Amino acid sequence: MKFxxxxxxxxxxxPEVTREAINVMETIGEKYNHQFIFTHELIxxxxxxxxxxxxxxxxxxxxxxSDAVLLGAVGGPKWDNPSAPVRPEDGLLAIRKExxxxxxxxxxxVFPDLTYSSTLKSxxxxxxxxxxxxxxxxxxxxxxxxxxxxxxxxxxAVDTMRxxxxxxxxxxKVGFEMxxxxxxxxxxxDKANVLETSRLWREIAIEMSNEYTDVAxxxxxxxxxxxQLVRNPSQFDVIVTENTFGDIxxxxxxxxxxxxxxxxxxxxxxxxxxxxxxxxxxxxIHGSAPDIAGKGxxxxxxxxxxxxxxxxxxxxxxxxxxxxxxxxxxxINEGYRCADIARDGDNVISTKEMGALISSLLx
Numbered sequence: 537m538k539f540x541x542x543x544x545x546x547x548x549x550x551p552e553v554t555r556e557a558i559n560v561m562e563t564i565g566e567k568y569n570h571q572f573i574f575t576h577e578l579i580x581x582x583x584x585x586x587x588x589x590x591x592x593x594x595x596x597x598x599x600x601x602s603d604a605v606l607l608g609a610v611g612g613p614k615w616d617n618p619s620a621p622v623r624p625e626d627g628l629l630a631i632r633k634e635x636x637x638x639x640x641x642x643x644x645x646v647f648p649d650l651t652y653s654s655t656l657k658s659x660x661x662x663x664x665x666x667x668x669x670x671x672x673x674x675x676x677x678x679x680x681x682x683x684x685x686x687x688x689x690x691x692x693a694v695d696t697m698r699x700x701x702x703x704x705x706x707x708x709k710v711g712f713e714m715x716x717x718x719x720x721x722x723x724x725x726d727k728a729n730v731l732e733t734s735r736l737w738r739e740i741a742i743e744m745s746n747e748y749t750d751v752a753x754x755x756x757x758x759x760x761x762x763x764q765l766v767r768n769p770s771q772f773d774v775i776v777t778e779n780t781f782g783d784i785x786x787x788x789x790x791x792x793x794x795x796x797x798x799x800x801x802x803x804x805x806x807x808x809x810x811x812x813x814x815x816x817x818x819x820x821i822h823g824s825a826p827d828i829a830g831k832g833x834x835x836x837x838x839x840x841x842x843x844x845x846x847x848x849x850x851x852x853x854x855x856x857x858x859x860x861x862x863x864x865x866x867x868i869n870e871g872y873r874c875a876d877i878a879r880d881g882d883n884v885i886s887t888k889e890m891g892a893l894i895s896s897l898l899x
Contacts, residue, residue: 548824550608670782
């Protein structure tokens with residue numbers, strides 16, 4: 537089978553981790569008789585430098601023509617001026633909107649052999665295996681008005697949190713459907729004690745629970761959820777929440793796995809249903825880490841695990857997805873580590889060596 541993949545390498549360590557993910561995909565192609573055609577396009581800071589925009593039209597066109605998109609990371613100190621008219625993150629928001637990627641899926645699973653790399657007690661991490669589904673194209677990041685101004689009272693700014701019933705229903709449907717194929721438990725996270733958008737969110741979640749009577753639904757305020765994630769994370773199965781809350785909670789969840797270098801993500805344009813290919817963008821949740829760029833020490837496993845999600849959701853190649861995940865598990869079990877998850881005495885290997893190891897375990 538032939539597949540077209542757009543690669544948005546981005547900034548910092550982005551090109552380093554996508555390179556290893558591509559090598560793993562090519563190994564899968566050789567083993568399972570697939571052909572991948574990779575088209576590299578710009579996004580983020582490097583795009584600002586070369587094109588004057590965080591997301592050029594060429595990147596949008598290529599992405600829309602592809603079966604899936606692989607993204608590295610964007611940003612860095614070079615482009616951090618808060619008064620800059622365009623920022624690398626603008627490219628992320630734009631590609632999500634252009635592709636209609638409304639649901640961000642972030643699996644959080646703790647490798648038993650890596651519990652020491654977390655700051656939490658190992659007993660707290662036993663049995664942790666859940667998924668966070670974050671609404672991705674609404675809320676504060678996209679609501680209007682969104683602007684800054686200055687008047688006699690000084691500098692002012694406004695961001696608007698806005699949600700429609702349609703936006704809430706479609707992402708909750710992703711959560712309910714995913715809960716059905718997992719452990720049939722859904723936690724809907726909101727701030728219904730304060731926010732009108734959250735009151736609407738909870739109201740719709742309650743209505744939809746009547747359509748999914750086989751799924752146990754719990755409603756949790758976001759401040760409680762942030763505490764429970766580190767206090768009793770094994771209670772969760774599927775968490776679904778709005779854009780800003782999901783952004784923060786999933787970064788917090790990386791503490792459970794010991795490193796952001798271990799967490800993949802999938803941003804989807806449809807409810808992922810068995811047998812149906814879904815347009816998606818796949819990326820590690822970590823940033824561009826410019827302080828370690830070019831040193832060969834970045835952990836590529838989150839990016840490699842992201843392509844496992846790419847195979848599962850966009851290409852519907854479940855056997856290939858499982859093979860990648862099993863190879864990562866075997867590498868961890870055999871004691872191989874990148875610097876971010878290593879302790880004294882561990883077998884620490886480079887970005888390139890870890891990528892080559894995963895490929896070798898797939899052959």
